[in-house]
Structure formats: C-alpha cells, structure tokens
Amino acid sequence: MEKLRDILENAKKKIVKLNGERVCNQTSNRCGCCSGDYALISLKEKIEILKFVKSNSGVKEKVLKNKLEESPCYFRDKENGVCLIYDLRPICCRYISYKIYEKDDCYKTCSPFEPCKKGKSTVIKIEKNRVFTKEIPLKSFFLDDEEYYFIDDNIISEYQEYKKIQNLRLSSIIDEIEK
Numbered sequence: 196m197e198k199l200r201d202i203l204e205n206a207k208k209k210i211v212k213l214n215g216e217r218v219c220n221q222t223s224n225r226c227g228c229c230s231g232d233y234a235l236i237s238l239k240e241k242i243e244i245l246k247f248v249k250s251n252s253g254v255k256e257k258v259l260k261n262k263l264e265e266s267p268c269y270f271r272d273k274e275n276g277v278c279l280i281y282d283l284r285p286i287c288c289r290y291i292s293y294k295i296y297e298k299d300d301c302y303k304t305c306s307p308f309e310p311c312k313k314g315k316s317t318v319i320k321i322e323k324n325r326v327f328t329k330e331i332p333l334k335s336f337f338l339d340d341e342e343y344y345f346i347d348d349n350i351i352s353e354y355q356e357y358k359k360i361q362n363l364r365l366s367s368i369i370d371e372i373e374k
C-alpha cells in the first residue's frame with residue numbers, strides 16, 4: 196500500500212512539474228473526485244481510516260453529519276473544501292484527474308484544459324496511435340502542440356495486486372464509525 200501510494204505520488208509530482216497542477220471541479224482541491232460514492236478500498240485502508248476517524252472527534256462529527264445530509268462523499272469537509280482523511284484517502288482518489296485508461300479502441304482521460312462541472316464531464320478520447328508510453332507509469336499525447344502526461348495504472352504491477360483486494364465501498368466505514 197505504501198509503495199503504491201509513493202508510486203502514484205511520485206508520478207503525479209512529475210506530471211505537475213511537466214504540465215502544472217490539474218484543476219478538478221469535483222475535487223476537494225488537494226484530492227480526488229468527490230462527486231459520488233464510487234470509491235472502492237481495501238480492508239487495510241478501511242482499518243486505517245476507521246482508526247483515524249474514531250480517534251479524531253472533530254472529523255468524526257463532520258463525517259456523521261455528512262451521512263445525515265446524504266453528502267456524496269461522507270469524508271469531504273464541505274465548509275473548507277478539503278478531504279477529512281487526506282493522508283489516508285483511497286488510492287482511487289489520489290490521481291483521478293491524472294489518470295489515462297484504455298477503453299475499447301481508444302484511451303480516455305480528463306481534459307487537461309477544462310475541469311468537469313456538475314453534470315458535464317470533460318473526459319476526452321484519444322486515438323490509440325497518438326498515445327505513447329513514457330517513463331513507466333506515464334503515458335503522453337500531444338494536444339495543440341503541447342505534450343500532456345497521464346498515469347496509466349494498468350502498467351503498475353503494485354496496482355494490479357491492489358485491485359485484487361480493493362473490494363469494499365468507502366461508505367461502508369460509516370456503519371463501524373456509528374458503533
């Protein structure tokens with residue numbers, strides 16, 4: 196888990212250095228997409244998050260309030276626009292707008308120009324022959340003569356291992372928190 200977090204963090208840092216930080220309207224600024232209860236986590240992440248929330252009464256209070264208000268993600272601090280579990284946030288939250296993925300006959304990724312707005316996705320399609328593998332796990336393509344870099348998690352062996360144990364919904368933690 197630590198190794199995978201480091202790989203993603205380092206890859207993201209490289210991209211930020213090359214292309215600048217990507218803005219994402221669905222994020223709580225410094226983190227991933229917070230538009231819905233989509234995050235899947237492993238048991239190890241669940242245990243870490245649970246321990247952290249239970250030992251931080253302020254965080255716990257906000258998480259439970261989010262549950263009552265049926266917020267898309269119970270772990271988002273709406274007032275301050277940040278993730279309440281930032282250091283422990285799920286793997287999938289760490290690089291959503293930096294990720295590229297293969298889809299049938301093309302690649303798809305978040306637009307490097309325009310962040311998604313409510314109800315309007317700006318995910319773009321790139322033909323396969325325009326996408327190049329760079330220093331693993333980065334892939335790149337040119338748009339308007341500029342080279343843009345993204346992370347391809349499918350070429351990270353640690354991610355493939357992680358996927359085998361990524362089988363719990365993030366929101367499932369709430370039942371344990373309430374106990």
Ligand code: SF4
Nearest residue numbers: 226229268271278288
């Ligand atoms: S866990 Fe944090 S980063 Fe992930 S969706 Fe929720 S608020 Fe956003």
